[in-house]
Amino acid sequence: MSQSEFEHQNELERKLAKIEATLGLAPIGLENKQDAVLSQINVYPVKSITGIELSSSWVEKQGLSFDRRFMVADMNGRMVTAREHHQMVRIKSALTASGLVLTYPEAKESLHLRFDEFENQEVECQVWNDTFSAYSTHPKANDWASFVIGKPVQILFTGEQSNRQREKIQTNVSFADGYPLLLASQASLDELNARSPEGIAHSMAQFRPNIVVSNTEAFAEDGWKRIRIGEVEFEIVKPCMRCVLTTVNPKTAMRSEKNEPLNTLAKFRADETGGIFFGQNVIAKNEGLIRAGDVVEVLETKEKEFYPDTSQDVVEVEPVKKITISIDGNLFEGDNQSTLLEQAEKAGVPVANSCRSGFCGTCKMTLESGKVDQPDMPALFPGEIDEGKVLACCCVPKTDVELVS
Structure with a gap:
């Protein structure tokens, strides 16, 4: 295609686009949204x-x-x-x-x-x-x-x-x-x-x-x-x-x-x-x-x-560490990877629960000693984390812990 032919085609395309815009049409070759x-x-x-x-x-x-x-x-x-x-x-x-x-x-x-x-x-x-x-x-x-x-x-x-x-x-x-x-x-x-x-x-x-x-x-x-x-x-x-x-x-x-x-x-x-x-x-x-x-x-x-x-x-993946967990006096061995609720269930220790996602508060406990990773969830009211309240369904113990329900 010569330069003049190329310019002529572009001019035709510009005119066609102007007509399509005036009529509210989609450009030819493109699907309507x-x-x-x-x-x-x-x-x-x-x-x-x-x-x-x-x-x-x-x-x-x-x-x-x-x-x-x-x-x-x-x-x-x-x-x-x-x-x-x-x-x-x-x-x-x-x-x-x-x-x-x-x-x-x-x-x-x-x-x-x-x-x-x-x-x-x-x-x-x-x-x-x-x-x-x-x-x-x-x-x-x-x-x-x-x-x-x-x-x-x-x-x-x-x-x-x-x-x-x-x-x-x-x-x-x-x-x-x-x-x-x-x-x-x-x-x-x-x-x-x-x-x-x-x-x-x-x-x-x-x-x-x-x-x-x-x-x-x-x-x-x-x-x-x-x-x-x-x-x-x-x-x-x-x-x-x-x-x-x-x-x-x-x-x-x-x-x-x-x-x-x-x-x-x-x-x-x-x-x-x-x-x-x-x-x-x-x-x-x-x-x-x-x-x-x-x-x-x-x-x-x-x-x-x-x-x-x-x-x-x-x-950075935290290495697995064995820890001791006590819930209402029930002792069992756990780790620093899984939630407290999952580990309690695996050990056969009963823990009241419902939503398993931090919404309802059924599994709320008090941390007497040790450390856990507890995200701020809807079932925890302002100040409760500072008071030692945790949710078994979504907290992960990081050290030996003792909890009461």
């Missing part, structure tokens, strides 16, 4: 069990219809979850016109939960620090769940409208941990998998989101404040801090020996307190219908949270 879309809708009829993917769902203020409307609880009404009883992730469910059917591989029969057979007696129950009234289902349901869990438990129902009011967000909530809905993007999971150790691929099921969006950049949801999907406007309230349940394989119920994905997420999705975040807690501003394939319209944005990326940092 795709809109973010709703790619998955998931409900978890019973808290901590396998989810069900839907093609559409009715959204209520208390969450998606059928989402976490049932909960396994101990006989005192306190929640029982897969954080402690990993086998719960192998319970599957199917929605029916009359209620719900639950199946478990080792159970001889499936459980048919029929609304018209419920006792509907008020039962005081507890989800984290929230105490409220739920309703009994049926003795057969309790027996079935007790077989799965391995101890006496009951299955509770929220009722058509949950009695659990959360003043912090000015709405009622089902048996979900704290917020009605959880949103995550496929690109964020792809980014996690790209950073994870070779041979490890995580599934979205490990994070248990209700809403999964596609056609975004990784963690684009961090910068969303208000969005609209279908007939519903949503408010993104806060990032979701993740717990040990993400390390449980949804198919096998086995926990990751490498503590993945938490170890990888800790390198680029942790704040200054050590909290690890993936996904966003969401509330619905109105009721309405959403469908898989709906466009996600971003109505308002916000500044993203900052998480330092330490994945390239060189970390």
